[in-house]
Amino acid sequence: xxxxxxxxxxxxxxxxxxxxxxxxxxxxxxxxxxxxxxxxxxxxxxxxxxxxxxxxxxxxxxxxxxxxxxxxxxxxxxxxxxxxxxxxxxxxxxxxxxxxxxxxxxxxxxxxxxxxxxxxxxxxxxxxxxxxxxxxxxxxxxxxxxxxxxxxxxxxxxxxxxxxxxxxxxxxxxxxxxxxxxxxxxxxxxxxxxxxxxxxxxxxxxxxxxxxxxxxxxxxxxxxxxxxxxxxx
Numbered sequence: 001x002x003x004x005x006x007x008x009x010x011x012x013x014x015x016x017x018x019x020x021x022x023x024x025x026x027x028x029x030x031x032x033x034x035x036x037x038x039x040x041x042x043x044x045x046x047x048x049x050x051x052x053x054x055x056x057x058x059x060x061x062x063x064x065x066x067x068x069x070x071x072x073x074x075x076x077x078x079x080x081x082x083x084x085x086x087x088x089x090x091x092x093x094x095x096x097x098x099x100x101x102x103x104x105x106x107x108x109x110x111x112x113x114x115x116x117x118x119x120x121x122x123x124x125x126x127x128x129x130x131x132x133x134x135x136x137x138x139x140x141x142x143x144x145x146x147x148x149x150x151x152x153x154x155x156x157x158x159x160x161x162x163x164x165x166x167x168x169x170x171x172x173x174x175x176x177x178x179x180x181x182x183x184x185x186x187x188x189x190x191x192x193x194x195x196x197x198x199x200x201x202x203x204x205x206x207x208x209x210x211x212x213x214x215x216x217x218x219x220x221x222x223x224x225x226x227x228x229x230x231x232x233x
Contacts, residue, residue, distance in 0.1 A: 027053025057162030057177030176219030
């Protein structure tokens with residue numbers, strides 16, 4: 001966390017636009033809150049939201065709904081996609097797109113130090129996503145996505161899988177919340193641009209290949225089922 005925040009703050013200091021940094025703590029048991037509060041003393045535009053542990057989908061939703069900027073980016077805390085890649089995404093929002101999503105696939109994308117089996121898992125999951133729920137995207141799961149604020153407010157208030165009804169969980173919880181958000185975005189007619197970015201594999205990832213893959217696939221099926229039931233209308 002200290003290293004990531006230092007990089008984000010250094011990046012923002014090179015920009016001439018105002019910004020805020022919101023850290024959403026997903027019920028951590030280490031000193032994450034204390035570290036962020038130390039930064040808040042020096043940087044008044046840094047804040048923290050303290051959630052109980054409900055998983056990444058709920059944490060991202062909390063931060064996106066709390067954000068006040070014209071453009072709202074969510075990023076993984078380890079900055080697997082370097083923060084300066086946001087410049088690529090902002091270019092398309094300024095050109096009129098509603099959402100720009102980082103992609104680890106396509107011309108110009110870089111996947112650094114990723115094991116072959118993880119890449120294969122990602123491609124299989126993407127095929128399932130395209131067949132069942134959301135077509136047209138090569139990578140729905142990169143944790144680096146930017147929205148116009150009004151679009152983020154609309155979509156994250158409508159999600160069903162990890163919204164207000166999400167209860168406390170135990171252990172790591174990687175989910176398919178991105179698929180639901182993108183499904184809703186297309187359903188509501190928003191313009192989405194997939195943007196190739198650089199991405200670094202984290203050796204300390206908490207992804208459980210079997211358990212998380214099964215959960216994510218079930219999330220994709222739940223998105224389609226929710227749509228059939230009219231819950232996104």
